[in-house]
Amino acid sequence: MRYAWLCHPVTVAGVVVLLINDHLLKQTWPGFVTGKLSDVAGLLVAPALLALLLPRRADLAATVLTGVVFALVKTTETGADLASQVWTFVGGPSRVLADSSDLLALPALALAWWVRGRGTGPDRRHVMIVTMPLAVLAVTATSAALGHPTTVAVEENDGRITVRTDTSSAWLSEDGGRTWTPTSGAYDGKAPRTAQCVPYQATRCYRVAANRMAVEQSDDGGHTWRPSWAASPDELERLSRQYEPHDRLESVALAVQHRPEGHVVVVANGADGILVRDTSGDWRRVGLPGAEPPEVDLALERDVALFLAACVLFGGVGAGLRRHAGVYTGFAAAACVSVPVIAGDPFDPGGFPAHVAGLGGLPFLAALLALPVSGAVCLGSAIAGRARAVPVAVGTLGAPLVYLSVYTPFQGWAQGTPASHAAATALAVLLTAVVLLAGAALVRNDARRAHLAGTSTSSPT
Known part of the structure; x- marks a missing residue:
């Protein structure tokens, strides 16, 4: 019975749908339909797969346990985080999001139980040899880490610093880059400022290094330049594994602000987010405030x-x-x-x-x-x-x-x-x-x- 459940045509169809949807359709047409299709197919396959790991006559327990775990993952941040860690360990960098609307897929468990009741006949172990690895692969298909906006410009006006991205998102700081607040406003497309001297101190200037994640400084008004900050080789290695090859991993714009205790420099560091030099001269990678960076691809x-x-x-x-x-x-x-x-x-x-x-x-x-x-x-x-x-x-x-x-x-x-x-x-x-x-x-x-x-x-x- 247990093997017959996994090898039932409806369950096998769910395995095929999971493989195609999670590995191909989600990347091609991400959205509500492919997301809910993945949930329905997963709930159809998971109880039959889980039943193989439990003692005999535990089919009902496998079905109920699948529903409970699914509900916890989709309704609590703790459950979603634990699921993300498990899926990352099993199949590489992934992200599972808590979304209570996914509970609409729970009726699929009723279909799974109906299929189980019609999975009579001898255990088809020779079919299971092929079906089981496909089912495991399908159920553990990873959800790609969500894409992140890329910082492209920095604006300073009336003591406020705004870092804009290639989307409509932006971040605002009114305390010299110590704290950041999400805001909105599309980037106007103007050429970003790539160099600026310190107000009231014209001999000290900063500029972003061309095609690199680095900042240079000048102490003679821009006649000569020396490195002020640069990402280390290991930082670049991690970043290259976090982002796609087409993402910009370079310093693209900056703004310098005078503060009573000195000056600060805020840099748009492309996909890596925000870089800040505080008044003491220390550089700090802020990233995208409030957003979790992608997992490092291992x-x-x-x-x-x-x-x-x-x-x-x-x-x-x-x-x-x-x-x-x-x-x-x-x-x-x-x-x-x-x-x-x-x-x-x-x-x-x-x-x-x-x-x-x-x-x-x-x-x-x-x-x-x-x-x-x-x-x-x-x-x-x-x-x-x-x-x-x-x-x-x-x-x-x-x-x-x-x-x-x-x-x-x-x-x-x-x-x-x-x-x-x-x-x-x-x-x-x-x-x-x-x-x-x-x-x-x-x-x-x-x-x-x-x-x-x-x-x-x-x-x-």
Whole structure:
């Protein structure tokens, strides 16, 4: 019954709708229709998928739990934030928004329950082998982080500083850039001010550096210039992973304001928002006040972590095989390669290596078929080959540890700790090496004990 529910034509149709809608239609036609279509299809598929993880005769619990979790995510900021973190961890940078209007999709649970009642007949496990990975991919399809406006101009008038964007949004400060208030007003399109001298101090001037995220200053009225502020290489690396390639990551305009205690400089830093030099001379990146910046894209590091975790899982099990090692190794290699391909976006050629990017979603479809087949063959080989318990345990427990060892340092780097990508890489290598060496030692000791046991058994008495 449980497999029949997941393999029912209506549920399979929901899986297909989720895949097409979340990976293609939402990017092409974002809006109310594609958003609600995703909610309806997700509520149709999720109970059947969740039922596979719960004890038998828990279909009603799976349906109710799906509705409760959906309601909490859509009606509370805490639920939406937790869902965003989970989806980011599973599938890369994503954002889930609390929107009570999405509760209109809840009647889809009634359809899911109706489908369950008609999912009678024998468990179609051979169909489930293909359906389940598709369903998991569909349900965990990420919601892209929301786009952010780009600052394009700075205006100073009567002690008020206004930073305008390429949309109708703007920010206003009346205290020299210490606090900001959202306001409105479309940018008039005039050429922005890119250089200005300090009022009542004509020898000190500032200008934005051409095509860079940097500001220069002059102490001789503009005859010579030297760097005053520039984004560090690691800051630029993070920013390039937060925004799309077409977003402007450069300082584009500025304004200088005289204050009783000195002067301030406010810079429009393109997609990164607002940059402020306070009266003490310290520079501070403000960003877009009140707006949460996009998540740092760690897709490359995530894919490496997934690949190494898959290698540890299949490698650990394979190390304990007594027979069928050759067949197992070939299919295990195919499974390991398939994992990072499936983790990427099948409709985004940029998510694939350059030599396969031109093939579009072909590598994804091939991997989607190869992974369940390879996994099934490896499982059968492990059972038939009588894999020893210790290597199997090492592979099963070591895989998530390796994933965390590789991925966690880069998650910290995305938040600013450690400060450099090189330090995060070194930490990831160190942690991964410790896990791999510990696992290798356990497997080696188990192999030695198995060899000694076999030798003593075969010796004449």
